[in-house]
Amino acid sequence: MSTRIAFLKGHGTENDFVIVPDPENALDLPPAAVAALCDRRAGIGGDGLLHVVRSAAHPEAAHLAGEAEWFMDYRNGDGSIAEMCGNGVRVFARYLQHAGHVTEGDLAVATRGGVKTVHIAKDGDVTVGMGKAQLPEGDVTVSVGDRSWPARNVNMGNPHAVAFVDDLAHAGDLYSPPPFSPAAAYPSGVNVEFVVDRGPRHVAMRVHERGAGETRSCGTGACAVAVATARRDGADPAATGSPATYTVDVPGGTLVITERADGEIEMTGPAVIVAEGQIDADWLENTVG
Numbered sequence: 001m002s003t004r005i006a007f008l009k010g011h012g013t014e015n016d017f018v019i020v021p022d023p024e025n026a027l028d029l030p031p032a033a034v035a036a037l038c039d040r041r042a043g044i045g046g047d048g049l050l051h052v053v054r055s056a057a058h059p060e061a062a063h064l065a066g067e068a069e070w071f072m073d074y075r076n077g078d079g080s081i082a083e084m085c086g087n088g089v090r091v092f093a094r095y096l097q098h099a100g101h102v103t104e105g106d107l108a109v110a111t112r113g114g115v116k117t118v119h120i121a122k123d124g125d126v127t128v129g130m131g132k133a134q135l136p137e138g139d140v141t142v143s144v145g146d147r148s149w150p151a152r153n154v155n156m157g158n159p160h161a162v163a164f165v166d167d168l169a170h171a172g173d174l175y176s177p178p179p180f181s182p183a184a185a186y187p188s189g190v191n192v193e194f195v196v197d198r199g200p201r202h203v204a205m206r207v208h209e210r211g212a213g214e215t216r217s218c219g220t221g222a223c224a225v226a227v228a229t230a231r232r233d234g235a236d237p238a239a240t241g242s243p244a245t246y247t248v249d250v251p252g253g254t255l256v257i258t259e260r261a262d263g264e265i266e267m268t269g270p271a272v273i274v275a276e277g278q279i280d281a282d283w284l285e286n287t288v289g
Contacts, residue, residue, distance in 0.1 A: 005279040007037075008095060009044060012087035012126075012271045014216035014252025018046040019095050019273075025057040031079025036287040037279070038077040044279075047215045048085060049075045050092050061110045068108035068115045070096060076211030084113030084157040086219020090126040090271035093118045098273050113157030126271045130220065131157060132263040133227040136185070142192050143179045144172040151180070151192070152228035156265075159190045160224035164232065168196055171206045174214035193221045195229065203229055204249035216252030223265050226257035237261045 005027065008019040018037045020027065029051060038046045051073035055061040061071035072092045074085050089109055096102045097120055104120045117129035134155040142151045142163050147170055151161040161180055165171065171178075171194035178192045189210040198204050205225050207218040226246040230236065235244045237259050245258040255269040 003281050005281050005284070006276070007044065007279050008098075008273055008276040009046070010050075010091040010094060010271065010273045011252070012090045012217065012219065013250050013255060013269055015085075015087035015218060015250075016046045016216075017048050017050045017088055017091050018044050019050045019052060019091070020279075021052045021095070021099065023052070023054045023057065025053045027051075029075070030288060031075075032288045033284055034075045034079040035077065036284060038079075042287075047077050047209070047212045048082070048088060049077075050088055050095070051075065052092065052095060055110045060112065064110040064115055068110035070101070070107075071110040074111065076209070077213075078211045080211045081112070082158060082211065084111050084116075084220055086128055086130055086156075086221075086223060086267050087217055087269070087271075088219070089116050089118060089128045090219070090267075090269060091273075093120055093126050093128075094271035094273055111157075124270060125268050127266055127268040128219070130223050130265040130267050133224065133259070133265060135227070135231070138182075138185060140185050141181050143181075144170060152224075152231070153185060154224035154228055156220040156223050158220055159186050159188070160193060160221055161186070161190050162193045162195060162225055162228035164229075165194050165196060168194055168204065168206050170194065171208075174206060174208040176208075176213075177210060178208055191218060191221050191224075193218070193225050195225050198247075198249060201229075201233075201245065202247045202249075206251065217250040217255070219255065219267055219269070222248040222250060222255045223257050223267055227259060227265070230259060238263055 055071040056065040149163040
């Protein structure tokens with residue numbers, strides 16, 4: 001391990017990430033190291049970590065190297081692995097631009113949830129093709145305290161339970177995962193979104209992200225919310241042939257989600273690099289050890 005490890009800090013609608021560039025996949029980043037780096041008091045602090053690796057250099061992404069040069073090896077703040085992070089992809093793309101690997105325009109990013117298409121606009125916003133939503137059958141219920149609500153099961157490459165509530169305060173503190181049933185619906189845990197209406201095709205949400213607690217934003221969650229809200233409103237682009245666009249307010253800002261007639265979902269929002277520096281590798285090794 002080298003004595004210094006480069007890092008950056010970035011956020012997308014205040015969903016924040018530690019960024020660790022490692023093109024050749026030379027760094028060992030076990031869960032304990034990721035958790036230490038994401039610790040907000042003893043580390044750098046972040047909802048998650050973006051490990052930036054060339055697809056060809058990572059065993060999980062080598063088969064995608066022909067489609068996407070770069071692989072987003074995403075980790076939750078507790079060190080666990082996640083399939084996808086929509087805000088993370090935008091920040092990942094912004095980092096690639098910042099580092100001179102890409103310019104404005106289109107690029108492809110490999111993730112555990114597949115290859116995502118990204119567009120970096122001149123105005124600074126980043127649009128990510130998030131793929132198609134899956135809507136598993138079966139009733140799901142989520143609870144907070146003595147309240148419970150029916151929830152829509154939406155999979156965006158990672159699992160979501162979307163509950164419509166009268167007041168976002170009803171979601172509680174969201175420090176702990178809201179209980180859900182049946183347990184078989186989400187064997188690996190779930191991201192839970194609580195949603196209120198703000199106006200026509202305009203909603204606001206709070207989210208508990210598995211492995212991270214409440215975050216200021218969740219890109220896949222905003223997509224899941226837009227799809228669930230569209231179905232609640234009777235809008236299904238695949239049936240009507242017309243796209244459905246929803247504005248989704250999150251605590252950290254606003255995302256615009258469009259579900260196209262072919263089922264593909266696009267998410268547009270900001271992505272910002274706020275700092276860069278070096279990690280003391282000895283500290284990290286001692287912390288993990």
